[in-house]
Structures are given as structure tokens and as C-alpha cells.
Amino acid sequence: MTDYIVRATAANNQIRAFAATTRELVEYARTIHNTSPVATAALGRLLTAGTMMGVMMKGEKDILTLQIKGSGPIGGIIVTANSKGAVKGYVHNPNVILPANQYGKFDVAGAIGAGMLTVIKDLGLKEPYVGQIELISGEIAEDLTYYFASSEQVPSSVALGVLMNKDNTVRHAGGFILQLLPQAEEEVIVKLEERIGQLEGITGLLDKGMTPEMILEHLIGDMGMEIMEKYPTAFECNCSKERVESAVVSVGKKEIQEMIDDNEPIEVNCHFCNKHYIFTVDELKNLLARADR
Structure with a gap:
């Protein structure tokens, strides 16, 4: 299992956590869409988020769609995932070329621009659930963090990263989602906030070769963490x-x-x-x- 997601709990079920390694599926997306480095980073981040959010759903036929529409040159990104770890997606303009941002990293925010994030969950009911927010940064992880807090009332921390090799292939990709559940005590909230505040960034952890289990151990290992499930994930399209x-x-x-x-x-x-x-x-x-x- 090269790409996979782990689901864990910590602090007596006051925290739920997901972490994923997605290098293979992001590299596959880069290959079939011939994406530029900044487009690979943007699509890779949303694919990684989509596959983790997909396995949060319980129904076998549940479908999640993440849609970003922005004023930037990339135009938009669409990702669809199911509850079994399959994910697919594309960017409207895969050939966007932009200089690095002030931190020397891919300017995903500049590629996306101002716009909206829409989350659609088709749970087999008469109407799908639709949540929508204005993008607060265009960096995707921060926007999803805001989405969880404002649309689902779940305090969360989302981190997503894509690292490229010099030949523009994908070196590492992955991320995590940490969520505080309603019964979370103040002490747990403060400790988790401090831990996240000290984090050097997800790309640093990925570049050290850390697995999803190691990333969660680094973040919440001393808070009674328990790995609950492990899911394979892959880029899969069901077209025919x-x-x-x-x-x-x-x-x-x-x-x-x-x-x-x-x-x-x-x-x-x-x-x-x-x-x-x-x-x-x-x-x-x-x-x-x-x-x-």
C-alpha cells in the first residue's frame, strides 16, 4: 500500500485525526493532466484533502465534491472522492506558470486568486449537502480549516503539502486533518493549539520521509493516540x-x-x-x- 490514509483518535476520543501520503496519486494526476509545478501543487493539495474528507463519510455510495472557483489564472479546481479512498480531479488551466511566492514556495494562492470554495456531499438523500465559503487565502489548507469551523462547526487544523523534484515530478505529497470533537476539554484544546503552533510545516515532515502514522505520532502521540483504521487511496476515474x-x-x-x-x-x-x-x-x-x- 503506497498511498494510504490513517484514521486515529486521541485524548479519550476528544480528538479525531486523519493523515495521508498521496505521492503516487498526485504524480499520476500530474502525468495525465500534464500540469505545471504550481498547478500540480494546487491540484495535489485538493486531491489530498478530498481523499481524507471522503473517508470521513460513512455510506458506501457517498460522494464528496470539492470545487474551487477563483479569479486567478488557474481558473478553478474540481475534486471528487468516495468513502473508500478513491479520488479524481482536474484543474481548469493546467499550464499556469507563476514565479515562487515571497517564501520561495509555489504561489498556489496567486494561481487561485479570490473566489469560493464549495463542498458538496451526496449522501443518498433527496438533496445533497452544500457548504460554501469565500476563500480566505487560496492556499487551500487554510480555506478548508475555515470551512470546517464555519460550515460544519468543527474546530479543525488542515495541513496539505506537495514537494517537487527538479525534473518537476512529485517527490512527496500528503497532509493531515485534526479535529476537536464537541466534548473536548479546555486543557486538550490548549495543548493541541500549542502543538500545531510549533509545527514547522507539513512539507518539512514529508521531506523527512515521515509516514502518516509518524506524522500523527509527532502531533498527538503523547495524548493517548490510537490508530483506528488504514485505508488505501488512489486516483480512480469511473468514466466509461x-x-x-x-x-x-x-x-x-x-x-x-x-x-x-x-x-x-x-x-x-x-x-x-x-x-x-x-x-x-x-x-x-x-x-x-x-x-x-
């Missing part, structure tokens, strides 16, 4: 020609007829995994018969 056929059918008879009149095969691209699906003119004629408008 059948799903794409349904999407083509949904555009309507007029548009499909225009495609047929062009007398050329069409190519449909999946945004999430960059797979290409070809439909011949004869296949389009079959889809036209299925279209209802």
Missing part, C-alpha cells in the same frame, strides 16, 4: 463509454443531428482522467434514436 454515451444523448436531438451532418467521428474527453472516447457517425445515429428532444 456507456457513461459518455449518456452525456452525448443528453445534449439533445438537434446537436446530435448536427454532429451526424458533419459526417465525421467525434471525440469526447473525460475532464477527470483525460481519456478519449471516439464515436463514429453510425454510433451517433444510434444515440440520436435514444435522444428525447
Whole structure:
């Protein structure tokens, strides 16, 4: 299991914690989307957050979507995850090139700009849960920390990191989410705040080769931490020609007829995994018969 998430509790169930290592899946996303370094960092952070937030859901068919829309050159990022550790995502403009920020790090905030973060949870109910906040920094981890506090009323600390090699491949990726549960005592709150305040940054821990278990041990190991579960995580897309056929059918008879009149095969691209699906003119004629408008 190369990429995985651990779930833990500490301080007699007053703290719940998740930590993940996601180098493989972030590198895979970089490869299929051909992302620039700053786009890799932005997408990698949101993929890492998405996979940890996905396993927080309990239902087998629950789906989480994280959507960032910003004024910066990256345009936006969309990540979808399920409760089993599968995650997928893409950025609107994967070729963004920006100089490093004042700390010598990827300028993810500059790439995203001002905008909104939307969290959608499809839990199999009539309507999905939708939470939305204005981005407070565009650095993603800080924005999610604010989201948890304001939309879910769960005091949290989110840390996300992506480190690159000189050849622009992914060296390390991962992160953690620590959350205080409603019964948390003041002493535990103060201790956790102090511990997080002393942290040198998640990228420093990742660069030391620390595993998710080691990261949580470093943060809350002296607070009665207990590892509860370990989940594999991977970049997985559930697209198929059948799903794409349904999407083509949904555009309507007029548009499909225009495609047929062009007398050329069409190519449909999946945004999430960059797979290409070809439909011949004869296949389009079959889809036209299925279209209802």
C-alpha cells in the first residue's frame, strides 16, 4: 500500500485525526493532466484533502465534491472522492506558470486568486449537502480549516503539502486533518493549539520521509493516540463509454443531428482522467434514436 490514509483518535476520543501520503496519486494526476509545478501543487493539495474528507463519510455510495472557483489564472479546481479512498480531479488551466511566492514556495494562492470554495456531499438523500465559503487565502489548507469551523462547526487544523523534484515530478505529497470533537476539554484544546503552533510545516515532515502514522505520532502521540483504521487511496476515474454515451444523448436531438451532418467521428474527453472516447457517425445515429428532444 503506497498511498494510504490513517484514521486515529486521541485524548479519550476528544480528538479525531486523519493523515495521508498521496505521492503516487498526485504524480499520476500530474502525468495525465500534464500540469505545471504550481498547478500540480494546487491540484495535489485538493486531491489530498478530498481523499481524507471522503473517508470521513460513512455510506458506501457517498460522494464528496470539492470545487474551487477563483479569479486567478488557474481558473478553478474540481475534486471528487468516495468513502473508500478513491479520488479524481482536474484543474481548469493546467499550464499556469507563476514565479515562487515571497517564501520561495509555489504561489498556489496567486494561481487561485479570490473566489469560493464549495463542498458538496451526496449522501443518498433527496438533496445533497452544500457548504460554501469565500476563500480566505487560496492556499487551500487554510480555506478548508475555515470551512470546517464555519460550515460544519468543527474546530479543525488542515495541513496539505506537495514537494517537487527538479525534473518537476512529485517527490512527496500528503497532509493531515485534526479535529476537536464537541466534548473536548479546555486543557486538550490548549495543548493541541500549542502543538500545531510549533509545527514547522507539513512539507518539512514529508521531506523527512515521515509516514502518516509518524506524522500523527509527532502531533498527538503523547495524548493517548490510537490508530483506528488504514485505508488505501488512489486516483480512480469511473468514466466509461456507456457513461459518455449518456452525456452525448443528453445534449439533445438537434446537436446530435448536427454532429451526424458533419459526417465525421467525434471525440469526447473525460475532464477527470483525460481519456478519449471516439464515436463514429453510425454510433451517433444510434444515440440520436435514444435522444428525447
